[in-house]
Amino acid sequence: MTGSFFRSRSAWAIAGLIVLFLFPVFFDRFYVYLTAIILLTGLCATSLNFVLGYGGVFQFHHAVFYGVGAYGTALMILKSGLSPWLGFIVGPVVAAVLGLIIGLICIRLSKLYFGMLQISLGSLVWAIVYRWYSFTGGDDGIHGVPLPDIISSPNGAYYFTLIVTSASMFVLYRMLKSPFGSALQGIRDNPVRSEMIGVNVRLQQLLALTIAGFFGGVAGALFVVVDNTVFPDMMFWTLSMELVIMCLLGGWLSYLGPMVGAAVIVLLRTYVSGITVYWALVLGIIMMLVIFFLPNGVLGYLDRFLKKKARAR
Amino acid sequence: MENLFGFISPGILSQILVGLSRTVILFIVSSGLSLILGVLRIPNVAHGSLYMIGAFMAYSVSHLFGGGTAGFWIALILAPLGVAALSFLAERSLFQFLYEREHLMLLLLTFALSLVFGDLVKLVWGAEYRSVPVPFIFQGYINLFGGLPFPIYSFFLLIMGPVIAILLWLLTNKTKIGKISRAAAVDREMVGAVGINVSWVFGIVFIIGCSLAGLGGVLVAPTVSVTLGMDHTLIMEAFLIVIMGGLGNVWGALLGALIFGLTQSLGILIWPQFGIVFPYLAVVVVLIFRPTGILRSTW
């Protein structure tokens, strides 16, 4: 039974990928761009959820890793003179290292304290980027990052984003289903007990934070590919809040929840803002409705709904 | 180096005094946040919006009463009441049903609320900057150490801070409602089962906390321009202050505000280039040495 279930799940994944691959053939450039943004934002939110939803760590300043990944990539391309492809590795790696460092400092703290200390540290990083004009371009950011030819066209950027995102999503998924992932979820639910069964809670969480930082960085690097620019707002705390909201809105206990949340937010922003400047108001109201009626997020609701149906059958 | 001596000599004392008066508003707002966080466990992001609304209400009220001194005093009473009414509405229609939810969900809800409030303020008051004049008796300044000016209004603030701190401490530690709310923070259902109408207790605490945000807004109004977005910077600072001091601890909020305010003003004097990082550094240092804040938290 599990076999057929798994098969159907991979079947769905493959079908989804095919649709996404064919997307540029049928749709206008703008929609391709929008999809790329959703994918990379969703990847960023998923990497956050790796520690937030599955690790129970209040990672409140995930945008730092997104931003650092982007800056790392952009600066590497602009300043090093080495192959731009190297930038796509350096950015995420720098983000991962930063994730480890910030993690080391914060890890002793619990919940809200963790989150707030992380916001402080993240804000320090942000302040440095914001103020270090000569290197980072200050609050104006860096614009017009040159890219290798094959990914500089809109479609090239889209396919690159699609491939990297799906690969990352797959890797993250495998990690969650691995013993490491089980231990991580155990820690989320009951850290004391986890320690009592021989899990080195801190170390386990640190690794998770590093991984999350890495994939946050990957998303940042993809942003450089899609939008060719970086700016300090990418690591401002408001964006981090938005990422948390994507996780919660989509469903932070389901794997694709954050991706769905990202899609919801990006689409709302795009379409509602075309109708009214009061789109924050609309977004706020929609969020409240979700909280009231879908307490487990959009996907959490669907999950439950489907399960209930399956049971009824 | 030159800079360093430059600021020590002509009255660092007055500098500190000024620094203190500015922490008062931070304190008042964060103490409300701390109360709500400590008792109701709601990380209330909309707290900043209520502060902004308090300031706008202060503008409207003082304007309505001729913009003079009388207007300010009436605003000092009416605006926090207005904010209280608004929070009462929010509590009864929203929060009331959600206390049992995950903290993160409440964070999401309050964030949504702050978005709504932000746009509502724009709808009601428009985009113009607003200004509330300093009440007449507090206008002007006196000369302190070495002829440096100190606004009289700041004296007023300096007195308000401790008064509010003591009142709040009495409320949480000495009154029954304070004790009930501390108990309810941990086990709401059981508090109900010993004959207490928890729903109202929570409502009252929420309203008190929120009106403190409103009060902060009124008090700040005469010193700044009342604008959209003034909630934004404040809320993050308030959260950091609360965390630094220890969640739910009134004195912690006071201490946190002091540290935050002083590192902010002194930090910029020491290293102008990266002045903005000092308060954050203070938070980092504090939390590294005291992972649950300086004073005991109720969490």
Add this chain to the structure above:
Amino acid sequence: MLEVTSLSKSFDGFKAVNNAGLIVKNGETVAVIGPNGAGKTTLFNLITGVIRPDSGKVLFKGEDITGLKPYQVCRRGISRSFQVVNVFPRLSVFENVQVSVLSRQKKTWNLFTPSSRLAIAETDRILENVGLSDVRDNTSTALSHGERKVLEIAIALGGNPEFLILDEPTAGMSPEETSRCIDLIRQLKEKLGITILFCEHDMEIVFSISDRIMVMVRGSTIIEGTCDEVRCCQEVQDAYLGGSDVCLM
């Protein structure tokens, strides 16, 4: 196997454990009894590293394990269950135990093999042993109180311990479940040769399965001895049993 010497711990000046001593030999089953608040749970917490002692020593198999982190203690072969049910609420019964097994096998650093292929046989065997096979796929919150208590033990067994600490394993169980639980503990002792340290307020159980008993009062050991020694000792009667009929049993 386990040797606790003059262990002390105080909270805000209150001595919860005061100079407690205890020796458990290989293969023994030792009970700790004592009035409420005597410090039994605290003693267990000190041994397993959940809290650090103020002074004193814990030796396990001749090695000093005082002040080690819980996970380090666990890796040396000590597992425990908790007085208040303490399981992983969002995981299924199977996963609850599996995590424990995986952790013992040091597989929690394995990032890529799906858990669903690992440690299945062993986990199922443990579930079988404790009689939870039927509810294997339920989430742990859907279990009855008694079942959850058993799951507690199963998780501890996942660590394949040489030494097992049980904190009131049968509290809140019905007579029926209690007798099953006692059987289980006997099995662990006899079939698997696990050394067991437990505390319990039900004297019938204490006297029926333990080899030796340690009596704790106000944080200190007042007597340590065989069932018979303890049973009718006057101090124990006064401090704990209160002249109940156990002496006659």
Add this chain to the structure above:
Amino acid sequence: AANTIKVGIVDTYTGPATTFTNDVLDGFKLAVERINAGGGILGKKIEYTFRDEKFKPDIGLAMAKELILKEKVDILMGTINSATTLAISDFVKKEKVPFFVTFAKSEKIVGEKGHRYIFNMNEHTEMAGRAAAIALAKKPYVKYWIAGDDYEYGHAIADAVWSNLKKIKPSVQKVGETWWKVGEADFTPYITQILAAKPDFIIVATGGSGMVNFQKAAKATGLSQKVPFYQHTATELSVLAPQGPNAPEGVYGTANYFFYYPDTPENRAFVADFKKAYNRNPRIGALYGYMTAQFIAAGYKKAGAIDREKLVNALEGMSLDSPVGNLEIRKCDHQLLIPMYFGVTKKDPKYDFLIAGNIEVIQGKDYVPSCQEVLKLRKK
């Protein structure tokens, strides 16, 4: 879209910046209504659509892309956020869509990062600095203190004023600097610090709501009576009006526009129109928005076709009459040359708020960086 010319506007309509951007939008609307009422351009009406980017560059850029790729706008306009502007600029360069910058102040926009499709309809920081320096050089002050918002705009303005002042009048000295974080609410401690150093004059480089906040603090501490200071846009209506009669007197400032100055029939007419439409006095942004529409209309007319390339060509070097006199879009860098008014705040019985007095006019060509300078920047 065949029968209309579509203009897309991306700007911040959230937070303190709204007070400026609303005027840009309203000024633009006013002009568009007139143009459309007069039969449009080449028989086509102007249609516009606007987006609130909430002062976030990523959102702003996404919105610009949406407007260009999905809404297929002919022209893009905005924004008050320099980072957004620069990000969009890079994109419009690739897409070859003309982009009119209406409030962002970064010098990079037409300087280092300038290109064929970008037009700057307001002064940038270097220009503001030069204009102030020209006027300040004539004053007797020697010991200067520099203070400001700790972000690009603050530093850029301060640097621009200071470096130009130093060039024009080498005898000036800087006795110290103070930087505070953006959004700082209470300036009293900084003012105490500055006063302790006893400078002759202070250059205050704040933006947005910081302008009002600083002036309030200056009034409360008596700073404005002790040491004169300069703020770019200090004399602007959006800064002075909210403070009513309580604003400090004697503050120096520069601004491109006042509804009461120049007191010409053109300006009076513009003010009357604006007031009729929106029931308030126009502020600086209104002029930028209004003139942007005018230039777009005139540009298309001159080009004779709805064609982006032709429009750009037509606009280069074009000049138009405006409420503040004849304005030219310079060919070399697409910078609008607009006069700057240096003045000082004073009370006026006609208004219940302060206005600018002793106005000194500095003509656009006098305070704009030369074409050589710009080209040198662009080559970098």
Add this chain to the structure above:
Amino acid sequence: MLDVNGIDTYYGLSHILFDVSLNVKAGEVVGLLGRNGAGKSTTMKSIMGVVPPRRGTVSLNGKDITGQKPFISFRQGIGYVPDDRRVFADLCVDDNLEIVYRRSKDWTKDRVYGIFPALKEIRSRRAGHLSGGEQQMLTIARALMGSPELLLLDEPTEGLAPLIVRDLEQQILKLKDAGISILLSEQNVRSALKMITRAYVIDNGRIRFEGTVGELEANEDVKKKYLMI
């Protein structure tokens, strides 16, 4: 005084109580016996209003109290001692007693400490740090502070040392003498039988037996089938 009439209670979709009826008369100690998961706690919660029943009625002194909020039930004289010791961890013992809603001055702190002298010694300690048994005493003490007419005791002896259990048995009898009616749920039948006058046996959410202690002692069938003794 307490009449429970045919209640059905659910947790979400799962139907737990089926047509449960029972009554407690003034001054009685009534036992509610049954094995784990039989529905004892749920019955108590239904009476208190923590988990309102979907069908049937609960009335106190002839007044319908079905499904009303727990705090109102408490104010009308029902004291509730839950099985999972829910002391107010953050408050000290004294404050735990102080915040209770007081119907009358019948029960003072001193009187309560008279019943549980052990508590008096630790009156200023944080409740969250008390041992299991101490917490159990505290919850009973807390319920008494509201001067209840009826006490719902849910497995009060769980986790208590034999000495304390015996003490508690005495105390409960004392409470009975003081005129408080008690509904007592117990696993520990032997202990329960010392206190109660009548008993209900519940299994799988249904009342299976009702009668005096004597009748229960005599009914080997019920004892074997539902109580495992």
